[in-house]
Amino acid sequence: xxxxxxxxxxxxxxxxxxxxAISSKNAIPILSTLKIEAHAEGVILIGSNGQISIExxxxxxxxxxxxVVDQPGSLLLxxxxxxxxxxxxxxxELDLKxxxxxxxxxxxxxxxxxxxxxxxxxxxxxxxxxxxNPLLLETxxxxxxxxxxxxxxSSQESRPILTGxxxxxxxxxxxxxVATDSHRLSQKIIQLENAxxxxxxxxxxxxxxxxxxxxxxxxxxxxxxxxQNQLLFKSEYIxxxxxxxxxxxxxxxxxxxxxxxxxxxxxxxxxxQAMERARLLSNATQNGTVKVEIKxxxxxxxxxxPEVGQVDEELEVLAIEGEDLSISFNPxxxxxxxxxxxxxxxxxxxxxxxxxxxxxxxxxDQLIQLITPVRTN
Amino acid sequence: xxxxxxxxxxxxxxxxxxxxAISSKNAIPILSTLKIEAHAEGVILIGSNGQISIExxxxxxxxxxxxVVDQPGSLLLxxxxxxxxxxxxxxxELDLKxxxxxxxxxxxxxxxxxxxxxxxxxxxxxxxxxxxNPLLLETxxxxxxxxxxxxxxSSQESRPILTGxxxxxxxxxxxxxVATDSHRLSQKIIQLENAxxxxxxxxxxxxxxxxxxxxxxxxxxxxxxxxQNQLLFKSEYIxxxxxxxxxxxxxxxxxxxxxxxxxxxxxxxxxxQAMERARLLSNATQNGTVKVEIKxxxxxxxxxxPEVGQVDEELEVLAIEGEDLSISFNPxxxxxxxxxxxxxxxxxxxxxxxxxxxxxxxxxDQLIQLITPVRTN
Numbered sequence: 001x002x003x004x005x006x007x008x009x010x011x012x013x014x015x016x017x018x019x020x021a022i023s024s025k026n027a028i029p030i031l032s033t034l035k036i037e038a039h040a041e042g043v044i045l046i047g048s049n050g051q052i053s054i055e056x057x058x059x060x061x062x063x064x065x066x067x068v069v070d071q072p073g074s075l076l077l078x079x080x081x082x083x084x085x086x087x088x089x090x091x092x093e094l095d096l097k098x099x100x101x102x103x104x105x106x107x108x109x110x111x112x113x114x115x116x117x118x119x120x121x122x123x124x125x126x127x128x129x130x131x132x133n134p135l136l137l138e139t140x141x142x143x144x145x146x147x148x149x150x151x152x153x154s155s156q157e158s159r160p161i162l163t164g165x166x167x168x169x170x171x172x173x174x175x176x177x178v179a180t181d182s183h184r185l186s187q188k189i190i191q192l193e194n195a196x197x198x199x200x201x202x203x204x205x206x207x208x209x210x211x212x213x214x215x216x217x218x219x220x221x222x223x224x225x226x227x228q229n230q231l232l233f234k235s236e237y238i239x240x241x242x243x244x245x246x247x248x249x250x251x252x253x254x255x256x257x258x259x260x261x262x263x264x265x266x267x268x269x270x271x272x273q274a275m276e277r278a279r280l281l282s283n284a285t286q287n288g289t290v291k292v293e294i295k296x297x298x299x300x301x302x303x304x305x306p307e308v309g310q311v312d313e314e315l316e317v318l319a320i321e322g323e324d325l326s327i328s329f330n331p332x333x334x335x336x337x338x339x340x341x342x343x344x345x346x347x348x349x350x351x352x353x354x355x356x357x358x359x360x361x362x363x364x365d366q367l368i369q370l371i372t373p374v375r376t377n
Numbered sequence: 378x379x380x381x382x383x384x385x386x387x388x389x390x391x392x393x394x395x396x397x398a399i400s401s402k403n404a405i406p407i408l409s410t411l412k413i414e415a416h417a418e419g420v421i422l423i424g425s426n427g428q429i430s431i432e433x434x435x436x437x438x439x440x441x442x443x444x445v446v447d448q449p450g451s452l453l454l455x456x457x458x459x460x461x462x463x464x465x466x467x468x469x470e471l472d473l474k475x476x477x478x479x480x481x482x483x484x485x486x487x488x489x490x491x492x493x494x495x496x497x498x499x500x501x502x503x504x505x506x507x508x509x510n511p512l513l514l515e516t517x518x519x520x521x522x523x524x525x526x527x528x529x530x531s532s533q534e535s536r537p538i539l540t541g542x543x544x545x546x547x548x549x550x551x552x553x554x555v556a557t558d559s560h561r562l563s564q565k566i567i568q569l570e571n572a573x574x575x576x577x578x579x580x581x582x583x584x585x586x587x588x589x590x591x592x593x594x595x596x597x598x599x600x601x602x603x604x605q606n607q608l609l610f611k612s613e614y615i616x617x618x619x620x621x622x623x624x625x626x627x628x629x630x631x632x633x634x635x636x637x638x639x640x641x642x643x644x645x646x647x648x649x650q651a652m653e654r655a656r657l658l659s660n661a662t663q664n665g666t667v668k669v670e671i672k673x674x675x676x677x678x679x680x681x682x683p684e685v686g687q688v689d690e691e692l693e694v695l696a697i698e699g700e701d702l703s704i705s706f707n708p709x710x711x712x713x714x715x716x717x718x719x720x721x722x723x724x725x726x727x728x729x730x731x732x733x734x735x736x737x738x739x740x741x742d743q744l745i746q747l748i749t750p751v752r753t754n
Contacts, residue, residue, distance in 0.1 A: 088654040111654060174595040277465040309492040
């Protein structure tokens with residue numbers, strides 16, 4: 001029967017990592033528990049919501065962990081409640097011991113708390129992924145890819161494939177990442193230094209958003225492995241499994257225009273703030289749009305809400321090229337697109353008032369974004 | 378028609394003060410607006426939810442305000458929306474001008490925003506309170522009285538009078554403040570330096586909780602005025618009106634015991650943390666209680682939840698006097714009571730397992746709290 005001692009703070013940190021996979025409102029009740037396995041080599045914590053699963057290994061060699069395993073064993077505990085109890089304990093030294101009827105006795109200072117656990121056989125088995133031939137990625141690069149594209153995926157289940165982010169690695173070590181909800185699109189293409197087997201997968205954007213929280217900045221690189229419907233991001237001690245989306249991702253290459261008739265350069269922050277003002281009023285209009293007009297070498301934005309009022313603003317623009325234009329779109333898409341751009345300046349390129357327009361940072365061309373206008377009148 | 382210029386940040390600060398009185402979900406729709414009045418002497422902002430009303434005066438002499446009044450006038454604007462729009466404006470210099478049909482034109486930098494307003498005649502009149510013969514109170518003292526008692530008032534409307542805090546000033550300048558929800562009680566008695574007319578009022582605890590947010594620490598003293606059903610807290614620029622509760626407050630003096638059979642002294646933080654552990658498990662029991670037992674010169678706390686587990690803990694105690702005892706109570710009342718105590722040590726005094734017990738800070742005796750035990754078995 002499981003028995004070990006551990007440093008409270010180190011234990012809590014590992015528990016909170018695993019908890020990111022656990023939802024307290026899961027349709028499968030056993031998934032609200034977390035699994036603790038004690039082995040001679042260390043302790044493994046496991047959490048899952050069916051879509052993602054996280055395993056965190058705490059080795060006995062890890063000095064900060066203060067881990068001494070007295071008896072191997074495994075047990076399930078209600079995740080949220082267990083973590084709250086552990087945080088409340090008075091001392092940094094913590095003894096955990098399984099007693100009769102799958103109960104766990106916690107000793108810390110003068111406190112003794114006994115918690116009801118469950119048989120670990122009730123926990124579903126995580127499908128194993130062969131960990132050979134890894135693709136090595138920098139954690140920072142992967143986090144950037146996610147923050148620059150995942151927001152553009154759909155949050156609606158009407159076309160499930162669009163709730164994912166499309167990752168494609170070709171034979172030339174070119175990695176393309178793209179997401180779209182059919183109103184806007186964000187695509188980043190980077191050149192990898194390390195080779196890897198080519199792949200073409202669609203990863204749920206929701207699962208990807210946990211990636212940044214699970215792998216701290218101290219973990220500089222990640223190994224990536226694929227199985228049929230699963231993907232595994234692996235660091236030294238953390239294994240993060242994601243169930244992939246099934247189905248074919250639409251061909252997005254043909255959507256991205258390359259020839260334009262008008263081009264505007266803005267300061268990213270100034271344009272975002274103007275769009276935030278416009279959004280306050282456009283939220284109260286029927287189609288929720290702002291109109292941007294290029295005319296006489298000035299650019300203006302307009303919103304007219306019969307309910308609450310109007311905005312009429314001359315936008316600060318750094319450069320204007322090409323034809324006059326009047327185009328309406330949802331300012332929220334523009335605000336989210338601008339938040340994904342890290343450089344100071346952005347170039348907006350237009351074909352006409354009814355064709356999607358692109359956003360690109362002035363300095364780089366790895367990231368390209370697309371917004372579809374809304375036809376008014 | 379209203380017209381003035383003002384510094385954006387100063388204006389926002391005043392707007393946010395007034396907004397504390399405004400609820401966006403008010404049953405009376407006009408109370409979701411705020412009233413702006415421009416006079417030759419300055420601008421008055423007014424907000425109300427029917428229970429509390431706040432007036433904030435911005436004088437033209439106030440240098441930081443950058444206030445220039447061009448035209449007097451008054452107008453109503455949707456409070457939340459208006460404040461969001463003001464925050465979004467690009468420049469610190471802000472011009473406001475009433476135009477046709479009760480619209481307000483805002484100019485800031487190159488932005489022009491027009492908002493629909495309403496006729497200020499639609500706004501209810503705030504009942505005036507004669508401001509003669511004020512009672513002067515230190516803001517700090519009043520904030521302390523509120524934080525030490527208001528939490529103990531009832532949040533249930535079944536006995537409306539108990540949702541208030543009872544303030545009584547007698548001829549000897551003694552101010553008594555007491556709140557109870559019939560399960561616990563908190564009372565503070567202080568001696569005022571300044572004389573004032575005797576009063577006996579019940580102030581809604583909810584309204585009092587806004588006091589601390591409305592009057593910043595830079596406002597060192599407050600004038601207090603009473604009318605029939607109203608009270609006014611007044612600083613140089615802010616008037617905060619509160620509608621009083623009607624009815625007789627129960628006589629609480631007879632509830633507070635003075636003779637005891639057992640007494641325990643604890644460190645406040647240690648006892649609170651032990652009660653927080655107990656609460657995690659007591660929340661899952663039927664009567665939600667923790668049992669505290671004095672026996673053989675040690676004190677232990679117990680919780681037994683058939684659902685989730687047990688707590689058994691020896692409490693760190695600084696002094697034990699009197700008889701052995703076993704008493705059960707809601708740990709939540711204890712935690713809230715301990716949070717109101719500012720000193721390091723607390724003395725718990727008991728008569729028996731079925732009589733209310735008291736909490737007092739070790740160093741002072743102005744604040745006394747009472748908790749009623751729960752009969753188990």
